[in-house]
Amino acid sequence: MLTATDLRVEFASRGRPAARAVDGVNLAVGAGEIVALVGESGCGKTTLARTLLGLERPTAGTVSYDGTPLSYRARALKAYRREVQLVLQDPMGSLNPRQTVYEAVAEGPRIHGLPDEEKVVAEALSRAGLRPPERFFLRYPHELSGGQRQRVVIAGALALDPKVLIADEPVASLDASVRGEILALLLRLRDDLGLSALVVTHDLGLAWNIADRVAVMYLGRIVESGPTEEILRAPQHPYTQALLSVLPESPERIVLTGEPPDPTRIPTGCRFHPRCQVVAAGNPIATTCQTTLLPVLPAVPEPQSACHLTP
Numbered sequence: 001m002l003t004a005t006d007l008r009v010e011f012a013s014r015g016r017p018a019a020r021a022v023d024g025v026n027l028a029v030g031a032g033e034i035v036a037l038v039g040e041s042g043c044g045k046t047t048l049a050r051t052l053l054g055l056e057r058p059t060a061g062t063v064s065y066d067g068t069p070l071s072y073r074a075r076a077l078k079a080y081r082r083e084v085q086l087v088l089q090d091p092m093g094s095l096n097p098r099q100t101v102y103e104a105v106a107e108g109p110r111i112h113g114l115p116d117e118e119k120v121v122a123e124a125l126s127r128a129g130l131r132p133p134e135r136f137f138l139r140y141p142h143e144l145s146g147g148q149r150q151r152v153v154i155a156g157a158l159a160l161d162p163k164v165l166i167a168d169e170p171v172a173s174l175d176a177s178v179r180g181e182i183l184a185l186l187l188r189l190r191d192d193l194g195l196s197a198l199v200v201t202h203d204l205g206l207a208w209n210i211a212d213r214v215a216v217m218y219l220g221r222i223v224e225s226g227p228t229e230e231i232l233r234a235p236q237h238p239y240t241q242a243l244l245s246v247l248p249e250s251p252e253r254i255v256l257t258g259e260p261p262d263p264t265r266i267p268t269g270c271r272f273h274p275r276c277q278v279v280a281a282g283n284p285i286a287t288t289c290q291t292t293l294l295p296v297l298p299a300v301p302e303p304q305s306a307c308h309l310t311p
Contacts, residue, residue, distance in 0.1 A: 001031050002052060002065055004051075005062050006060065006062075007022055007024070007025045010059045019262075019263040020220050021044045021263055022047050022221075025296075026296060029164065029196050031163075033196050033213065034199060034213075035198050035211060035213045035214070036207035036213070038202065038214055040218075040243070042259075043219055046168055049086075053081070054072065054077050078112070081160075083163050086167075087154055087157050087165055089168050089172045089173055090173050092149060094153055101130075101140075108159050109159050114159075122134065125152075127155065127158050129181075130151050136148075136152075147174060147181055150174060151182070154185065158189070162195070163196060164197065165186075165197045167198070169200060170199065171183065172202075186210060199211060204232060208228060216239065218272055223239055223297075223307070224239070224240045224304065227301070227303065230303045236310050238276050238307065239272050242254040242277065256277070269292050270289045276289065283309075
């Protein structure tokens with residue numbers, strides 16, 4: 001349904017090298033599939049999501065929807081955004097406090113000129129779990145709970161009957177008791193409507209519960225990907241191992257030293273080697289990690305890892 005091929009996004013800065021926010025990414029989201037894009041803050045997840053939505057133009061590479069490369073003409077983008085919708089992480093920030101729930105959900109159908117506006121809004125709210133929908137029409141965001149606000153945001157996306165949702169940290173701002181409800185809603189939408197989804201998150205526990213496949217991103221590039229069960233039960237890349245070690249059931253905590261490197265100065269060799277626990281332990285392969293480049297991972301369903309330790 002949605003494919004990125006050798007995608008690169010750079011941001012120029014006067015007097016400094018360009019920041020490589022996305023530095024060669026191949027990613028595919030199949031029909032009815034939920035893919036989790038995982039990584040710590042600053043690794044390029046949100047920039048990749050914005051580029052897949054057509055909000056950023058890639059420096060190189062292509063975004064394709066249903067086999068057709070994305071066109072950046074206004075009319076083509078408008079049609080594309082009816083098929084691929086965004087769900088943001090902060091519903092209070094993404095909803096206009098002066099608009100009622102009805103106005104917020106009706107905005108998309110009005111832009112696209114859909115008939116039977118009230119029926120479309122009511123169906124979208126019902127699908128998002130706000131029933132009866134008429135009870136919410138005249139409410140304002142501040143009158144709703146955090147979970148209800150997030151359901152309104154999801155309803156705004158569903159009102160256009162999209163085929164793909166891109167959810168950027170969809171439960172990060174919610175209480176733990178509400179997160180499960182929103183995740184269950186996303187799974188139900190996939191089962192009932194055949195929706196595909198790319199879920200951007202830093203939480204591997206969330207990926208474990210919702211995703212069919214997971215792609216782990218570090219410093220602008222996917223370093224490991226594959227079926228969720230296989231990747232999270234037996235991670236091959238040291239970065240994935242470190243991310244998993246913070247889960248409560250992990251037997252050993254791996255603490256990464258330092259911050260992710262500046263994207264204007266990507267390290268030579270493996271881009272993770274300055275923080276890698278294997279290199280820090282004095283493994284003989286450290287010299288290779290520091291000097292030898294790794295290939296960009298292809299968009300394949302099988303487990304794969306961009307690491308010199310991977311056989």
